[in-house]
Amino acid sequence: MREGEIFGLLGPNGAGKTSCINMLVGLARITRGSARIAGRDISDSVSAVQSQIGIVPDESNLYDELTGFVNLCFCGALYGMRRRDREREAHRLLEQFRLKDAAHRPFRTYSKGMKRRLTIAAGIIHRPRVLFLDEPTTASTWPAPARYANCSSS
Secondary structure: OOOOOOOOOOOOOOHHHHHHHHHHHOOOOOOOOOOEOOEEOOOHHHHHHHOOOEEEEEOOOOOOOOOHHHHHHHHHHOOOOOHHHHHHHHHHHHHHHHHHHHHOOEEEHHHHHHHHHHHHHHOOOOOOEEEEEEEEOOOOOOOOOHHHHHOOOO
């Protein structure tokens, strides 16, 4: 794939799409073959690859008791972002994903669509070179992936 391209992995339930994504992001061992992301072999450089990717799982990995803003800042910290940078990005993403009014509410109070949007924002807070979206239209209230493509480059 070239930079800026969107690639979809399609198949029936149980075909291994999520397993494939888990291997590509370093959450599961590659059993055969090899893969490169951002110019690095996944098997040789898992941590280097993980710093270049964002992951949006099919079910949210955010914390119910934390606010939207704090969840985003926490994710930015996990990616090694400086406090000022992660707070600035959190504010920008909350605005862009139309979640500004809910920024200081606990995540558990969000609707399904709001939770999905915040989960996507968390996956791009560090401006990854590659973004993996597992079930990208799940609970989406937006016209899906095309809108997301512009969120990390603003």
